[in-house]
Amino acid sequence: MNENIIWLIVGILLASKVIDSSLLRSEISRLNLTLDKIAKHIGVFDAVTEEINEELKSLILEGKRIKAIKKYRMVTGLGLKESKEYIDSLINNGTNK
Numbered sequence: 864m865n866e867n868i869i870w871l872i873v874g875i876l877l878a879s880k881v882i883d884s885s886l887l888r889s890e891i892s893r894l895n896l897t898l899d900k901i902a903k904h905i906g907v908f909d910a911v912t913e914e915i916n917e918e919l920k921s922l923i924l925e926g927k928r929i930k931a932i933k934k935y936r937m938v939t940g941l942g943l944k945e946s947k948e949y950i951d952s953l954i955n956n957g958t959n960k
Contacts, residue, residue, distance in 0.1 A: 895941075916953075923954055 915938055922931035928950060936946040 919950065919953060923950065928954075 915934075919931045919935060922928070922934065931953075932943070932946045932950050935941070935949055936943065939946070941949075
């Protein structure tokens with residue numbers, strides 16, 4: 864009986880941590896969007912420079928799409944989904960631009 868109560872408490876604590884983590888990620892995403900808007904408004908350049916874009920395009924042309932996604936994640940600090948979408952947009956817009 865006592866063991867069941869302990870497992871229940873552990874489960875509740877884990878669930879609350881997962882929820883907290885999810886809420887923090889959402890808040891960070893929202894703050895990043897706000898910061899991006901502010902940066903564009905005041906003319907601050909994006910973290911992804913033309914040099915990085917050229918490196919990403921080169922990786923794509925070499926067939927190293929996953930490495931390009933990893934590189935973009937490392938440079939920007941964005942998540943997998945956002946990074947994949949960015950690399951896909953580079954592919955769809957053509958890497959020779």
